[in-house]
Structures are given as structure tokens and as C-alpha cells.
Amino acid sequence: MRADRLLSLLLLLQNRGRMTAPELAAALEVSVRTVHRDVEALGAAGIPVRAERGRAGGYRLMDGYRTRLTGLTDSQADSLFLAGAPGPARDLGLGADLAAARLKLQAALPAGLADRARRLEGRFHLDATAWFRDADPVPHLAPIAGAVWEQHVLRTGYRRWNGEERTAVLHPLGLVLKGGIWYLVAHAPDGPVRTYRVSRFHRAEPTGERAERPPGFDLAAYWEESSRRLDAALRRQTALVRLSPRGRRLLPMLFGAAGTRALADAEPADEDGWTLVRLPVEAEPVAVGDLLRLGAEAEVVGPPDLRSAVAATVAALAARYPCQRGASTSAKRRPRGPR
Template sequence: MQLLLLLQAGGGATASELARELEVSVRTVYRDVEALSAAGVPVYSEPGRGGGVRLIDGYRTRLTGLTSDEADAVLLAGLPGAAADLGLGTVLATAQLKMLAALPPELRGRATRIAERVHIDMPGWFQRPDEAPALATVADALWHDRRLAITYRRRDRTVHRTLDPLGLVMKAGTWYLIARDDADIRSYRASRIATAVPTGESFTRPAAFDLAEHWRTAAEEFARSMLRVSAQCRISTDHLSLLRLMNDPAAVREALASTGTPDADGWADITVPAESYEVLAHALLPLGEHIEVLSPPELRATMTATAAAVLARYRGPTAP
């Protein structure tokens, strides 16, 4: 069934490609192709360059091979809120109805219980989703490879851009548009797009563009770019795990990577990055006596003054 659905979705592939995708041998692929053919599925193999395993054009199978767990997973894969944001709420509902109709009766009842038992709420606590009034227009241009003229609100001004929309990413309930601006591919927060107007022009997507890989790389670069300052410190290596109290994964990774060789007392030099010295002071204070700031002097002075103020507070008269 997995082989059949792969062929149906992809239009065909070589036996080697199918074997790699299914994590089986090429011999197993050919054996399964023979089994499908014997079962009446119009599948065939073409030898030579440009050949492969294919289905006769127009063939479609009903989803009678789904297990109950697979049916549950398919219904969970769609996020109704995200689909609605993109103007696809009705389309998603219709697609799910069609999928339910294709399921065998013994699975249909179980699958319909998913919506009654699982609800996905993407934004974090105490956060309201960004309003993005131009999102549906952006999504429509994305589906049809249409160029967009947008006005975009930056912190200090509004700018005008003509973009080729390449993808949309939802991160913690916030939508981001990934688009090409001339030769550069950039990220734009959808809620800051004040207006979006199709120009009437089409564009050709870059053939090698991979949205998921681009986002992963861009997110890592953004996280590193926020680490504008750093402090030279000494830390007790028995308490390195306390660095995770910083709640900044990029900073923690860089700090741990910089850890030097421990001395006889179990202390090591370390470089701890952060967005600012103010942020860094608040991040290091919870580590208490297990870390010492060596430089810069102003951060060391801040740590000293804060520790003295805490001590004075607790040495003062007890409140009635």
C-alpha cells in the first residue's frame, strides 16, 4: 500500500529511489510491483534511461489499506486554524470529508472521534496570535506563483517591496512569509504586511529552493545574530547544566562549546554570549556561586552590586 501511494503521489520513480524511500531492497520493490500487478493494479516498469516504475495515467486507489492509527494521523495532520488563516478552511473540511468517505466502515467511526478528543492550540500561554489581514492575499499569490507588491511596517518606518512569495512558515502561532526580493531570499513577519497587491506578473520558483531547509538555516542564523555581546567567565563544571536556565538554546550551545579544560578544582573558563549585558546579568545570576564573571568589568560590577543588594535585603530587619 505504501508503494502504491508513493507511485500515485509522485507519478513514478526508479526502483532504487523507491527502495531508498521504503527502506527495502531493490529486489523487494520488484517483488511488490509484481504482487500489485497480480492484484489488478495497473503498474508497470520501464527499463533503461528515464525509465522506472509507474502507474497507468489516471489510476487512483481508495484508501482501504489504512490502519486505524494511520487514519488518526491523517486527520491530525491538518491544522484547522492554519488552514483558515490561509483561506483554506472550507477546502480542508471538504478534503477530510472525502477522506472519511474513502475509509472502510470499520475505521470511519474511529476517525471521526479525533476532532472530539484532540484540539491543537499553537500560540503559547499569555500570547495572542498576530493579526495578519493580508495573509489570505499572500497565500493566494503563493499558490499561483504571482509577484506581490507589499507595504511592510518596520520598527521605525514603512517600506515598499516587490516580492516573489516562496513559502509561508508558522512559528509558535506566528506566520512568516519567505520571499525573494531581487536576488535575496528574506523572511517577513506576516502581521507587519500592511497591504499586499498582486502585480499581475508571474515568476519562476528557484528549482533548488527547499523551504524547510531554508527556514532551519535562517532561524539558526537569526538566533546567532541576536548574540551581540559575551562575557568571559569561570564556571564549576559540576554545574554546567545550570546554563540551561538561560532559556536561550543558541546561547547555551555556544557557551558549552567554548568550555575549556577544568582545573584541579573542577572550574573551567567559558565564554557566555547574550543579546545584551543586561540580559546576560539576569541570565547568570540564577547560577549563584557556581559561576564568576571575569570580564567585561562593567558586567562584573553589575553582578557584584546585585549580589550586595540581595545580601543587604536579607540582612535587613524582618518584615512584621
């Protein structure tokens, strides 16, 4: 709708300052001609938009002009308060700032939207940490976040997954919170962009030197592509698995999206209710442990090497926990104490 576009144009000028017509057109996804018409409409409505000619020209608001957030829709106001996750903000040292900003935003909202936002905060809570796992200790998150924001080079000490320790000079590009775990996206001088788990840094010192940022780097796009590559690299083989009815219910809980997709393509159940699925799995040592979480509700049919590895692990477990029928029988015959 044009009203929404006019408000977006006004907020762009208010938040970014002077912008050219092509810049506004790109941000609003309209033509330059439409931008000129919209600016004229704002002027006719009494909004003091100034046009400055020349190479460094563009459109800007008159100095000192600000608009209140009266153009927010219900869903837009809701999204702003749902976006405020106090836990991650506290990790970054911004807990007090976030609380103050939310109070200011709430004060600026019209009465109806302010009441709606208060109800929303009382009924929805965002918790980014995964179940049954404490959040990673991240003592160096604050200086890393500062280096990301100020675009300063970091001198770091890092402990890899295998225990190997390395030192590196990194140019930080961004921080990502995934499943309650913080990751730093950065690159060494003249090196590729990589991802580092923040909890594994045992030293992180900003040097004050200006960090280099690749032209056009998009953190969200990098993370999405990196996640796809990691998933493809980890899940290189497909396991053929027979599942009981209960195993089918467990599969999405234990294997997430991969389990859900495998069930969607599953073969029809046999007369006993068992069905065959094709499940992408990681390398054999990891796959064996993952598949054994299904317990007796699954049978690995193939590939043969994976089936043999699961069978060998089950045999080793059986040898470690021999069935002691005599002990079980005697336990059953033990007299009960008073209730």
C-alpha cells in the same frame, strides 16, 4: 515490508499520474529493477497499471481507477488527524476546506480506523501559539498565501524591526509558522533568499507576474539552516553564571534548549548547592535583560563587561526602588479591619 512498498507505489501513481521507473525508484529508495518487479506484482493482483514506452513513457494507472485508503496503519491514520491544525488553516483561509477534507478522509477510512481517529480528535489538541502572547495580527496573510501558491510576484510595503519602512518587489517561496508567528520566505529579483515576518507587511499585492523559484529550493531545508545561522549569530558570547537550586530549575524554562544544554554540562554544585554553568547569550543589552529574569537565583561571574553591565542595571533598579523600611513597618502595624 514489501506490502507497504507496493501500497506506496500505487498511491504515487494515483496521486502523481505517469511516472518513470527511475522516478519511482528514487521516491521509494529502491532499485529500478525492484520497481519493475513491484509493478508486475501489482498487475498480478489485479491493479490496472499500464506501461507506456518511449521517451515520454512510464507507468500509470488506467484512467478512472482509484483506490480507497484501506492500506493505512493505525499510526499513519493518527498522524493525519494530528497534522490538521485548524488555527493555521483558518489563518490561511482554508478552515472550511480543512474541515471538509477531514470529513471526507474519515468517511474513506475503515470503521476501526475511523473510530480511532474520532477518539484522537477528542483527546489531542494542537495549539501553535506561544503562552502569554496573542497571535500576531496578519491582515495580509491571505493574499501572501495566494501568491505563494500561485507563484505570483508580490508588491509589498514592509516595516522593519527598527520602524523603518521599505517597499519591495518579492518573489515568494513559502510560508512558515513558528511559535504562532507567520514568516514569509522570499527573494527580491536577483537578491538572496530572506525571511520576513508577515505581521510587519502593511501592503501585499500580487501582481499576477510569474515568480522565479531557485532550482531545487527546499523550504524545510532552508528554514532549518536559517534557524541555525540565526541562533549562532545571536548567541555570540558565553556567560558564566552561578545558579541556586531554584535557578537551575528556572534555567530551562527561561532559556529553552540553550539552558538545558548548559545544565547538562554544569560543574558540580558547591557546599551551598550553587553550581556554575556556561550559557550562550545574545549581545550585551539583550543578555542583561535575559539574565535578570533569573532574579536573585543567579550571579553573573563573567565575562567582566557583562557582569559590570548587570551590576550597573541592578544598581539603577535599586536607586529607583529604594527600600522604605519605615513604610513597611507602619504597614505592618496598621490595624486590621473586620474579617
